[in-house]
Amino acid sequence: MHPIHDSDIQLLLATTVAAKRKPARIAEIISALDLLHGSIPSAAKLSEAFARLGTNGLLQAIEDGFTLTAEAQKMLASQPRRAALAEHTFSLKEQLAAYKPTPVAANAIAIIPAEIEAAIRAHRAPVQGVGKNLLMPIRSKETDNKRAGSGRRPASRKR
Numbered sequence: 001m002h003p004i005h006d007s008d009i010q011l012l013l014a015t016t017v018a019a020k021r022k023p024a025r026i027a028e029i030i031s032a033l034d035l036l037h038g039s040i041p042s043a044a045k046l047s048e049a050f051a052r053l054g055t056n057g058l059l060q061a062i063e064d065g066f067t068l069t070a071e072a073q074k075m076l077a078s079q080p081r082r083a084a085l086a087e088h089t090f091s092l093k094e095q096l097a098a099y100k101p102t103p104v105a106a107n108a109i110a111i112i113p114a115e116i117e118a119a120i121r122a123h124r125a126p127v128q129g130v131g132k133n134l135l136m137p138i139r140s141k142e143t144d145n146k147r148a149g150s151g152r153r154p155a156s157r158k159r
Helices: 006-018 026-037 043-055 070-077 085-098 113-128 141-149
Strands: 059-062 065-068
Touching (some): 006 026, 006 065, 006 070, 006 085, 026 065, 026 113, 043 059, 065 070, 070 085
Antiparallel strands (some): 059 065
């Protein structure tokens, strides 16, 4: 399979996480991308990755979701169990370079980048909303009371 892009590998790994029990929708794949990598590629790159993986027989559309084909599942099953994400990415990139798709497996997946962009906005909407700032430290009353009582008191003067 040529060329191999990082977005292809990210999409394969995210689809693996999102489609464990049932075909994953675009929004679930976007959430898995954010969970695994901490960032989401652009909608255009993801749209191209869906098309490439579908054409090469690694990703298939079922009903309203997406799953990995048997070939892609074999690739991901051969990945080391306890490896870092960088090792998974490198190993999967090597396997995709050696992969030769069968002509029968070609199943083009056409997703409009606007659909992906809408899923990305829906995923980011709760983060941008009004809520607690989770980065601020939480003070409890117990620690405030311990700090107030831990100081030394001035000694009284005896006359």
